[in-house]
Amino acid sequence: MSTTEPGATLVPHITEADVAARIERLPKARWQVRSRLAIGVATFFDAFDALSVAYVMPVLAPLWGLDALQISLAISIGFVGQLVGALTSGAVAERYGRVPAATVSVLVFAFASLALVFSPGYVYFLTVRFIQGVGLGAEVPVAATYIAEITGAHRRGRFVLLYELVFPAGLLVAALAGYWIVPHLGWEWMFVLGAAPALLALYFRRKLPESPRWLQRAGRHGEADRVLNALEAATRRETGRELPAPVPVRTAGTPQRASLADLFGGRYRRRTFVVWVIWFSAYLTTYGLTAWLPSIYRTVYGLSLGDALLYSLVTTAAGLLGAALCAFTVDLVGRRVALAAGLLTGGALLLVLASLGAGDAPQVLLWSALAYAWVNAAALGVYLYTPELYPTRVRSFGVGIASAWLRVASILGPFVVSTAISGTGHVTNAFLVFGAVAVAGGLVTALFAVETRNKVLEEFCP
Template sequence: MAASAEPAPRSFRQLSGQQRKAFFAAWLGYLLDGFDFVLITLVLTQIAAEFGLTRTHAATLVSAAFVTRWLGGLVLGAIADRFGRKPAMILAIACFAVGSALCGFAWDYWSMFVFRAVVGIGMAGEYGSSATYVMESWPKNMRNRATGFLLSAYPIGTVVAALAYLAIVPNAGWRWLFYAGILPIALTLYLRRTLPEAEEWQAEVGSRKDVSTSSTLFGPRRRIPNALLAAALSAVLVLIFSQSGGGFTPLLIVLALAGFVVFAVQVAERLWPVMLAIMVTVFCAFLYSWPIQSLLPTYLKTEVGYQDVQVTTALTWAGLGYAAGSCLAGVVADRWGTRRTYVIGLFVSLGFVYPVFALPEGNVVLLWVLLFGMLATSQGISGLLPKYIGEHFPTRLRAAGLGFSYNVGALGGAVAPLAGSAIADRIGSLGASLALLAITLTVVVALIIGFDLPARIGRALGADPEPLENRSTHA
C-alpha cells in the first residue's frame, strides 16, 4: 500500500523552518515599510509651519507617495513575476528606505513631494512582492493567515514610528526622524539574502521568460511606448495631487483613468475587467481608512487638544489594534472564508466610529480602547486584501496583478487626506469629516466585497476568474 500523503500544516508551529524564516523576513520588511511611510503624518504640522503651508496644501505631501505607488506596483511586480519575489522585495525596501532618508534633506514643498514619491514606489513594491512571497511559500489552507499575519507588521511599524517621534523630534527636530528611516535596512537585506525563492513561483514560472508580465510590458515592441505612457501618467498625477492642474484637472483625471486602463489590459489580459473592479474596491477602502490614518494625529492635536505624549500613546493603541485585528482576521478567514470575514469585520467597525470622534478631551483611557477596537476591525480586516486580490490572478501574473491593482486603488489614499481636509473646511470639524468618510465608504466596501462584484463583473464579461489556481471555493 502506498504511503499516505503527509497532511498539510494547519498552524504556524507546524510550518517548516524555511517557511517561518521567509515569513519573518517579509514581516520585518513590511514593518519597516509602515515605519517609513507614516513618518510624515507625525510631523505634518511642523513641516507645514517650516515651509509655510496651509493644512490642505500640507496634506498633499501625504498624497505624494500615493502618486507613484501604481508605478512601483507595476514595475516591481513585473520584476517579481519575471525574476522572483525575493529580488523584488530587496529592491523595494532599498527604495523606500532611501526615499525616507532623503525626506530629511528636503528644503521646500516640491523637494519633499519628490522624495515622498520615491517612498511610494518602494512601498508599493514591498506590498506586492512580500504578500505574494509569503502566500506562495505557505500552504494554501493557511493563506488568509499568511497575509493577515504579514500585514500586522505595518501597524507595528507605525507604533515604532510614533515612539521614535517622541524620542527624536522634541530633542533633534523633525528631520532626524526621517534620517532614522534608513537605519534598519542592513538587517533586512541580510535576512533576505539568505532566503529561498517562493516555492509556488519556482515551480510554475522559474526560469521561463515568456509567461510573466515583464514579457508583456517590457517586450521589444512595447518597451518604449509603455515608458512614455508611464512618464506622462506620472506627470498627470503629480499635477492632480499637488493641486497644480487648475481648470484642467477634470481632463487630467480622465487621462489618468485612460492610462490605467491601458496598463490593466496589458497586465491582466482577459481579466482586465476584474482588475478594474478590484481597483475601485481598493480605492473605496482607502477612502474610508486613510483619512483616519493620515489626519488622526492632526485631529488629536488641533481639535481635541492632546499633547505629543498623549497623541503618541493613542497612536500606539491604534496600531496595536490594527496588528491584532490583522492576525485575528487571518485566523477567522481560514475557517469562515475571506469575504464573509471581511464583511463582518467592516460592519462591526461601524460601531466604533461615532464614539471615537464624539469623545471629548480628558477621556484618554476610553479613547485608547475605542481606537484599538476601531482599528482592529476597520483596518485590521484589510489584512485579507492580498489574499482576496491575489486569488483572482494566476501565479505568473500575481505579483504585478496584485501590486498594480492594489496600488492604483491606493490612490484613494492620496485623495483621502485632501477629501478629509476639504470636508472639514466646509463643515468646520475635522472629526466629523473623518467620521463621515469612514462610515459612508465602509458600507460601500462591505457591499462590493459581500456581493463579490469583481468576480461577478468578470463572469458577466466572459472573464471568469473562478478556474484560476488558488481561487478559494468558500472565499
C-alpha cells in the same frame, strides 16, 4: 520526466502541477518562518516609513508655515509614488522574479528615507517623499505574492497574516517612536530609523530562495527543482520526519499565456471588481484616519503635541489588535466573512461618531480607535485574499494593480479631511464619508466575494 540532448546535463521538466503538489505536502518548518522574516523586515519598515510623515507633520507644518492643503499634499505625495511603484512592480516581478523585485524596492525607499533627513524645505521634501513612495508601493504587493506562493493551502490564512502583522506592528512602532523621538530628538530621527531596512534587507535576503512557482512559469525548471529539493531537505531536517507522497493537483494541463482575461475575463472579472473595492474602501478609511489624526488632534481640538501623538498611538495599537484577531480567525470564518465584517462594523462605528458630532478629542479617540481596529482587519486581510484570486502567470501583476487602489485611496483620504476642515472647520463630514465608504465596501464584499479558504492556488486559479 526529463529531456536531454547527447552530452547535455540532465534537466528535469517540472509542470505547474508538480510544483503545487510538492509545496502542498510540506508541513510547517523553520525555513518558512525565516522566509517570512526576510520579507517581513522590509514590510515592517515599509509601514514605519508610511506613518512617519504623519508624526513629523505637526512639527514641520508650523516650521515651514504649511496650510491644510500643503499638509495634505505632503502626506499624499508619498502615496502618489506608491501608486507608480504598485503599477510597475508587478510587471517587474513577473519578468525578473519576486526576490530581486522586492529587494531593489526596499533599497529605494530606505535610501530615500535617509535623504529626507537633509530636507531644507518643502519642495525638496515633496520630491524625496515621492521617490520613497515608489519603493514603498513596489515592495508590498511583491512580498505578499511571494509569501502566498511558498505556502500551501492548509492554514495559509494564518501563516500569511501572521507575516502581514508586521505591517500594523510597524505602524505601532512608528507611533511609539514618533511619540517619544519627535519631541525629544527631533523629526529628522524618524527618517534615520526608516533607513534601517537597507542593511537588514541585504542581510536577511542574501539566501532567500526564489518562488518555485515563478521559476516553473519562467521555464527555469532546473532551478525550480533545485529550490524545491532544498526546501524539502530543510523540512525533513527541521521536522525530523519524511514527507508524505505528493497528492496530485488539478491544473489547466497546458501552459497558458498571460492576458488581460486573467484580470477582466471569465471567472476573474468578478474577483477583480470585488478586490479593487476592498482595497479602496479599506485604505481610504485607514490611511485617511491614521495620516491625519495627529494633526486633527492639534489643529481642531487644541491638544498639545505630546497628547496628540499619544491619542494617535492608542488608535494605532487598536489597529494592531484588530489585525491580530483577523490573523487568528480568518482560517476559521473564511475570507469573505472576515473582510465583510471588518468593513461593515468599522464603517458603522464611524457613522456613529459622525452622528454624535465628534464633539471632543476623547470621543473621537474612542470611536475612531474601535472603528480602526475593525477596518484594519480588512485592510490586512486583503493582502492575503488578493494573491489567492489569480494564477501564477499574472499573480504579482494582479496584486500590484489591485494594491494600486490602496494608493489611490491613500491619496484621496487626506484630502477628504482637509476639505472638511477647510470648508466647515470641523471633521464630522470626514468621518461620515469614511464610514459610508467602508459600509459600501463591506456590502459589496458580503454579496459578491468568492471564498478561497483552503483552496490550492492552481486548482482555484487555472
